Amino acid sequence: MGLHPLRLGSGCFCVGRLSASHSPVLMCPLLKATMGLLQFQAPTQNDTMPWVVPTTCDWVVKFQELANTQPEAYFLELPHLHRGEKGQQRWLEEIYGLVRLLENQTGRKLNRKTLLSSVQIFMHAWKVFGRLIELRRKRVLAGVWFMVAANSFLLDSIEIWTERVHQMLETVATHPPAPEGNGVFLAGSPIIFPNFKLLHLIETAGMDVYGDDLCTSERIWPGAVCYEEPSYRGIMRALAERYHKACICPTFADNERRINSILNTLQQHHIRGVVYHVLKGCHPFDIESFNLEPRLKSRGYHFLKIETDYVQEDSQNILTRLEAFGRI
Amino acid sequence: MGLKVGIDLGSTAIKVVFVENEHLVWKKAVPTTPGQTRIADHLTAEGLWALRCTADTLESVVFTGYGKGLVNGTGKVIDEVSANSLGAFLLSGGKARTIINIGGQDVKVIRLSATGKLLDFKMNDKCAAGTGRFFELAGRILDTPVEIFGELGQAVADPVNINSTCAVFAESEIVSMMAKGIAKERIIQGLHESIARRIAGLAGGLDMEDDFYLDGGSANNQALVTAIEEELCRDVYVLPHPQFTVAYGAARSVETL
Numbered sequence: 001m002g003l004h005p006l007r008l009g010s011g012c013f014c015v016g017r018l019s020a021s022h023s024p025v026l027m028c029p030l031l032k033a034t035m036g037l038l039q040f041q042a043p044t045q046n047d048t049m050p051w052v053v054p055t056t057c058d059w060v061v062k063f064q065e066l067a068n069t070q071p072e073a074y075f076l077e078l079p080h081l082h083r084g085e086k087g088q089q090r091w092l093e094e095i096y097g098l099v100r101l102l103e104n105q106t107g108r109k110l111n112r113k114t115l116l117s118s119v120q121i122f123m124h125a126w127k128v129f130g131r132l133i134e135l136r137r138k139r140v141l142a143g144v145w146f147m148v149a150a151n152s153f154l155l156d157s158i159e160i161w162t163e164r165v166h167q168m169l170e171t172v173a174t175h176p177p178a179p180e181g182n183g184v185f186l187a188g189s190p191i192i193f194p195n196f197k198l199l200h201l202i203e204t205a206g207m208d209v210y211g212d213d214l215c216t217s218e219r220i221w222p223g224a225v226c227y228e229e230p231s232y233r234g235i236m237r238a239l240a241e242r243y244h245k246a247c248i249c250p251t252f253a254d255n256e257r258r259i260n261s262i263l264n265t266l267q268q269h270h271i272r273g274v275v276y277h278v279l280k281g282c283h284p285f286d287i288e289s290f291n292l293e294p295r296l297k298s299r300g301y302h303f304l305k306i307e308t309d310y311v312q313e314d315s316q317n318i319l320t321r322l323e324a325f326g327r328i
Numbered sequence: 329m330g331l332k333v334g335i336d337l338g339s340t341a342i343k344v345v346f347v348e349n350e351h352l353v354w355k356k357a358v359p360t361t362p363g364q365t366r367i368a369d370h371l372t373a374e375g376l377w378a379l380r381c382t383a384d385t386l387e388s389v390v391f392t393g394y395g396k397g398l399v400n401g402t403g404k405v406i407d408e409v410s411a412n413s414l415g416a417f418l419l420s421g422g423k424a425r426t427i428i429n430i431g432g433q434d435v436k437v438i439r440l441s442a443t444g445k446l447l448d449f450k451m452n453d454k455c456a457a458g459t460g461r462f463f464e465l466a467g468r469i470l471d472t473p474v475e476i477f478g479e480l481g482q483a484v485a486d487p488v489n490i491n492s493t494c495a496v497f498a499e500s501e502i503v504s505m506m507a508k509g510i511a512k513e514r515i516i517q518g519l520h521e522s523i524a525r526r527i528a529g530l531a532g533g534l535d536m537e538d539d540f541y542l543d544g545g546s547a548n549n550q551a552l553v554t555a556i557e558e559e560l561c562r563d564v565y566v567l568p569h570p571q572f573t574v575a576y577g578a579a580r581s582v583e584t585l
C-alpha cells in the first residue's frame with residue numbers, strides 16, 4: 001500500500017525523564033521513554049497516520065491514555081490464547097480490520113499482487129537476517145553489533161535496511177571468528193538502542209551473547225511466511241498465522257513453545273546459560289522468569305535474572321553478578 | 329617465604345590479607361576512600377613492614393571487590409563471588425555449602441559443591457536494604473554504633489516489626505518509631521529480623537544445603553546470626569575473621585587462577 005511501519009519503542013534514558021512527572025513510577029521504562037520521545041519529537045513519517053497498537057501487555061493497552069497524543073491509537077485486539085482456532089480466527093478478523101483502516105487512510109486498495117510483492121520483500125530481509133544470526137552464532141559478529149543491526153530494523157524502509165545489512169555482512173563475513181569463549185543466551189524484556197547497558201556489561205564480564213529471544217532482536221523474525229495457496233485470502237491467513245500463532249511473546253497464555261524454543265537454541269548451539277533481562281515494571285517477562293528458571297536449571301543450564309531499568313547506577317552490581325555467572 | 333596478598337576493595341571498606349602457605353598472617357581493614365591504588369600500595373607496604381618482609385617476598389597480589397577495576401597495578405583480579413566462595417570454603421575446612429555474605433552494598437547467598445565449586449548464587453539488586461550500608465544508616469538515625477547492635481538486640485524479647493524492604497522506607501519507619509518513644513533495642517532487633525527475612529527471601533530460589541556460613545562485616549553481630557538461624561531454621565556458622573573471607577579467597581585464588 002506504499003506505507004512503511006515505524007517502530008516507536010525507545011531505549012533512551014534522557015527522553016524517559018521527560019515523561020517521569022506524569023507517568024507511574026513503576027511504568028515499563030521502554031514505554032516511559034517512548035512517551036518522552038513523543039513529547040520531544042512527534043513521529044516523523046506522517047503525523048496523520050494512526051499508531052497501530054497490538055494489545056499485548058497492560059502497559060501497552062494504557063499507553064495512549066497516558067501519553068495523550070494525537071493521532072489516536074488504533075488497537076489491534078490480540079487474542080491471548082493463540083493455539084486454538086477461535087483465537088486465530090479473531091486475530092484474522094483484526095488484520096482485515098487493519099487493512100480496512102489503512103485503505104481508508106490512503107485511498108488505495110490492497111490486492112493480491114501488492115501483498116505478494118510485499119511478502120517477497122520481507123522474504124529477502126528474512127534471509128539477510130538469517131545470515132546475521134548465523135554469523136553471530138559463528139562468533140564472526142559480536143553480540144552487541146548484531147543487536148545494533150537488528151535494532152535498526154523498522155527505522156527505515158525495509159528495502160534499504162536489507163540492502164545495508166547485506167553490505168555489512170559481505171564485509172564482516174571475511175573476518176575471522178572470535179576465539180571460542182563464554183557464550184550466553186539473552187532472554188527477557190526487549191533491549192532497544194541506545195540502552196545497550198546489559199550487552200556492554202556482559203562483554204565486560206568476559207562473555208558474549210551467542211543467541212537471544214528478544215522481540216527487538218532475534219524474535220523480530222519468526223521465520224518465512226508460508227502460504228498454501230497464493231490467493232489474497234490465503235496470503236492473509238498465512239500472514240496472520242505467522243505473527244500470531246507462531247509468535248512466542250510471553251503475553252500469550254498458551255505459550256509452552258517459548259520455553260522449548262529457548263531450550264532448542266541452547267542445546268543446538270552449546271550455550272551453557274541464560275541471562276534473563278527484566279525491565280522494572282515489565283510483568284509478562286518477570287512472571288515468565290519464575291517458570292523458566294527451574295525448567296532450565298533442571299536441565300543443567302545456568303540462569304541469571306537481572307532486573308533493571310535504563311539508569312547506569314546499578315552497573316557495578318550487575319557486573320559483579322555477571323562476572324560470577326561467567327565462572328559458574 | 330612466599331607471601332600471597334589478597335586485596336578486597338569493597339564499597340565501604342578495603343580489606344587486605346597476607347597469606348603464607350595457607351595461613352592468614354596479617355590483615356587490616358580501612359574505610360573506603362578515593363585513591364584505591366594508593367591505599368592498596370600503602371596497605372601492602374604496611375603489611376610487609378609488620379611482617380618484617382621485603383617486596384621480593386611477595387609471590388602474588390590479587391584484587392577483588394567493586395574497586396578492582398580502578399587499581400593500576402600488576403596484580404591479578406578475581407570477581408568477588410568467586411573469591412568469597414573460595415575463601416569461605418577453605419577457611420571452613422571444606423565444610424561450607426551455602427554462604428551468606430552481607431557486604432557494604434549488597435547481600436549474596438552462594439551455593440557451593442562438595443569440592444568448593446561455585447554452583448549458583450543470588451544477589452540483591454541496587455536496593456541497599458539488608459546491606460552494611462543499611463546498618464550504617466540505621467546506626468546514624470539511632471545514634472548508636474553498629475558494633476554494639478548485636479549486644480543491644482540480643483536481650484530483646486519483643487522486637488518491633490519492620491515491614492519495609494526498601495532502605496529509604498525502613499529509614500522513615502525507624503524515625504516514626506523513635507518519635508513514638510519505642511526503645512531502640514526493640515528497633516534494632518526488629519531490623520535484624522527484617523534483614524533475616526530478606527536473606528531468606530533471597531535464598532528462597534536456591535537449592536540450599538547445610539552447612540551455612542555467614543561472612544562480611546556484619547557477621548560478628550550475634551543477634552543477627554540468631555535471627556537468620558530462626559528464619560532459615562538452620563544453624564549458621566561464622567568464620568573467625570568474617571570480614572576478611574573475600575580477601576583471603578582472592579589471595580588463595582592464585583592457586584587456581
Ligand code: SF4
Pocket residue numbers: 028029030031056057058059060189190279281282283284285
Ligand atoms: S511487554 Fe514488557 S517491555 Fe514490552 S511493553 Fe510490556 S512491559 Fe514494556
